[in-house]
Amino acid sequence: MQEREISQAVIRRLPRYHRYLGELLENGLERISSNDLSKAMKVTASQIRQDLNNFGGFGQQGYGYNVKYLHTEIGKILGLDKKHSMVIIGAGNLGQALANYQRFEKSGFVLKGLFDVNPKLQGLTVRGVEIRMMDELQNFVRQNQVEIAVLTLPKEKAIEAANRLVEYGVKAIWNFAHTDLTLPENIIVENVHLSESLMQLSYKITRYEKEHSKVE
Amino acid sequence: MQEREISQAVIRRLPRYHRYLGELLENGLERISSNDLSKAMKVTASQIRQDLNNFGGFGQQGYGYNVKYLHTEIGKILGLDKKHSMVIIGAGNLGQALANYQRFEKSGFVLKGLFDVNPKLQGLTVRGVEIRMMDELQNFVRQNQVEIAVLTLPKEKAIEAANRLVEYGVKAIWNFAHTDLTLPENIIVENVHLSESLMQLSYKITRYEKEHSKVE
Numbered sequence: 194m195q196e197r198e199i200s201q202a203v204i205r206r207l208p209r210y211h212r213y214l215g216e217l218l219e220n221g222l223e224r225i226s227s228n229d230l231s232k233a234m235k236v237t238a239s240q241i242r243q244d245l246n247n248f249g250g251f252g253q254q255g256y257g258y259n260v261k262y263l264h265t266e267i268g269k270i271l272g273l274d275k276k277h278s279m280v281i282i283g284a285g286n287l288g289q290a291l292a293n294y295q296r297f298e299k300s301g302f303v304l305k306g307l308f309d310v311n312p313k314l315q316g317l318t319v320r321g322v323e324i325r326m327m328d329e330l331q332n333f334v335r336q337n338q339v340e341i342a343v344l345t346l347p348k349e350k351a352i353e354a355a356n357r358l359v360e361y362g363v364k365a366i367w368n369f370a371h372t373d374l375t376l377p378e379n380i381i382v383e384n385v386h387l388s389e390s391l392m393q394l395s396y397k398i399t400r401y402e403k404e405h406s407k408v409e
Numbered sequence: 410m411q412e413r414e415i416s417q418a419v420i421r422r423l424p425r426y427h428r429y430l431g432e433l434l435e436n437g438l439e440r441i442s443s444n445d446l447s448k449a450m451k452v453t454a455s456q457i458r459q460d461l462n463n464f465g466g467f468g469q470q471g472y473g474y475n476v477k478y479l480h481t482e483i484g485k486i487l488g489l490d491k492k493h494s495m496v497i498i499g500a501g502n503l504g505q506a507l508a509n510y511q512r513f514e515k516s517g518f519v520l521k522g523l524f525d526v527n528p529k530l531q532g533l534t535v536r537g538v539e540i541r542m543m544d545e546l547q548n549f550v551r552q553n554q555v556e557i558a559v560l561t562l563p564k565e566k567a568i569e570a571a572n573r574l575v576e577y578g579v580k581a582i583w584n585f586a587h588t589d590l591t592l593p594e595n596i597i598v599e600n601v602h603l604s605e606s607l608m609q610l611s612y613k614i615t616r617y618e619k620e621h622s623k624v625e
Contacts (some may be wrong), residue, residue, distance in 0.1 A: 204612055208605035212587070235524045235589075250607050272615030286509060290502035293441065302611070338477030341610065365614050367607060371428070371512065373451075381617060383610035388512050388600065389424035391583060392487045394557065394599035395518070396420055398581050401597060 203244050207271055209234065210244070215265035226257035277302050278337055282354050283345035284309035284317075284324045287369060291343060292319040305337045310350075327354075334361040341365045348372040419460050423487055425450065426460070428597035430480035440580045442473035493518050493552055498570050500525035500533075500540045503585060507559060508535040521553045526566075543570075550577040557581045 204304065213234050217225060231238035234401055245251050251263050276318055279297075281288045284307045291297075292307055307324045309315075314324045333339070342358045343368060344351045351370030358366065365381035368374055374382055411575045429450050433441060447454035448618055461467050464486055465542075467479050484490055495513075497504045500523045508523055523540045525531075541549065549555070558574045560567045560582060568584030574582065581597035590598055 199496070199616075204609055205605075207612065208602070208608035211608065212602075212605070240459055270612065270615070272611035273608065275615075277611055277614070286502050288505035290506055291500060291603070294603070297607060300604065302607060303506055340614065364608055364617075375426075379487070379617070381610060381613045383606055383613070385601070385603065385606050386424070386428075386603065387510070388516065389421075389428070390599055390601050391513060391518060392424035392427065392489065392516065393420055394581055394583055394597060395488035395595045396423065396486065397599070398493070398556065399491075400415075401580075401595070407591075 199247050203247055204277070206236070207267055210241075211264065211267045211271060211273075214260055214267065215287050217260045218264055222260050222398045224257050225260055227252060230258065253404055275301060277340050278305050279341040279343060280301060280308060280330075280334065280337075280339050281305045281343040281345060282308045282327075282330075282358070283309065283343075283350075284311070284314050284319070285345060288343070288345040291320050292322060295320075305339060306333055308333075330357065331361050334358065334363060339363055341367060343369070345369045411490055415463050419463055422452070422460055422484060426457075427480065427483045427487060430483065432477055433476045434480055435533060438476050440473050441476055443468060446474065464600075481483070489517050491517060493556050495519060495522050495544075495557040495559060496522045496553075496555050497559040498524045498526060498543075498546075498552065498559060498574070499559075499585075500527070500530050500535070500568075501561060504559070504561040505535050506560065508538060511536075518557070522549055546573065547577050550574065550579060557583060559583045559585070562586045 197254040213230070227241050231241055234241070242250070242252065248266070250296075251266055252258050279302050281292055283303065286308070288307060290305055298304065304320075304322050307319060307322055308327055308330055309324055310327055312326065315326055317324045340363060342363045342365070344354060346354055348371050350370060351368065352374065353376045355366055355368070355376060359376055359380055365383070366374060366376070368382055369387070370385045371386065371388060373384065376382060429446070430512055443454040443457050447457055452459070458466070458468065464482070467482055468474050477568055494519055495518050497520065500508075504523060504525070508520055514520065520538050523535060523538055524543055524546055525540055526543055528542065533540045556579060558569060558579045558581070560572055564587050567584065567588060568590065571582055571590045571592060572586070575592055575596055579596075581599070582590060582592070584600045585603070587602065589600065589606060592598060
């Protein structure tokens, strides 16, 4: 394992490598050349080699990649060889949708609890996980050594909840609220700003139409 | 408006500029220096100038940016000055969560319909928008000139639905399914791969712990 800083772009591509290799594994493939992997993923073979070289490289000349080994090793780099305990704050549609993703559990993200302020939701369960009220959060986080908190709350409530969660000891926040959180440096924040993704889509439509109308 | 290719990184930052400027507007701010904008957004002032220069630049020396003007112009670049009609395919928790985002509507994304295969959902409404069955999709897309389809379906169904939607004439797909869609080049695809975002989070936790344990 090398020590140098890994670029954001590489970090963004790693989960995709992991997903493709997982699919190849499911299809029973044992080895793949970097060219074939490149074709499947629509990334150049040299890009793949370069990305993997950040972590010491995993290929053998004239042999290609061992699918299972590479899948496992990328999984380790991504921290998927360990369990991560998780809570979701906000048990609305989005919170419940996330609670229902079995895929997360398979990758080691274990949902311990769902929290909400709406007393009507108290005691309901999603996939066997109970919805609890916010006054239980502090003890729950400590008792369950919760590592990751998922925030599916409106902006103002998300900021308040994030500060509390940090105080209670979570290491990371997966933030779906429409705001950037300002938290201590040792707290990992990963944002999913859905509005921004939709705007990127509409940028691309606009751009495409502009270019297309020029040609005509 | 210049003709050169805009990088992905700039496109990713534009919606964030738009969001911050919108907040400043709400707070009644008329002008902002690039330094103040830089502090608020935690991006260097030179980065901001460079990003905006891709579109001709909007600042005046010693004056700063006119917040409302810049907000409007970035909105235009993002295509938010036009209405975009949209359908959601998959009316489960995630589909309903997205249907409930009022923010999208405010930015010009008008939800026309929700579609599902589950007959139990037929005729129910989410925020006044009816859930319809898939056999109505073709006519509905044509009659409503649907531009964007949002896919909140399992992988295999998403691939099938995407192909149908392209045939029916949608321009863009906002894809939440756990797969990369292979579609004609003129179709815009924007992916939201939630598992991959969560894996990036766990990568960062793992990395942080590794670096931290080294220091001790």
